[in-house]
Amino acid sequence: MKLNIVERSWDLQEKIEERTKYIGRGKYGRVLKMARKPTSEEYTKTLQITGLGIILLGGVGFLIFWLWTTAPGFFSGLFGL
Secondary structure: OOOOHHHHHHHHHHHHHHHHOOOOOOOOHHHHHHOOOOOHHHHHHHHHHHHHHHHHHHHHHHHHHHHHHHHHHHHHHHHOO
């Protein structure tokens, strides 16, 4: 006997509610209760620090790439190879 769509959706809804029933009481509950929306100053500072980190990592990556492509020609010219 097949369940109709309404009964299946109610069963699914009950399963979802059962899984999420204890989400605020477990090990993540304290973190969720303390979480808040950051102020605009906090958001700006986080954005600046993150952007600086991305730029620095990109610069280091570019420097490694540049050395990798130019160093063989430089050393072969320097030593006459």
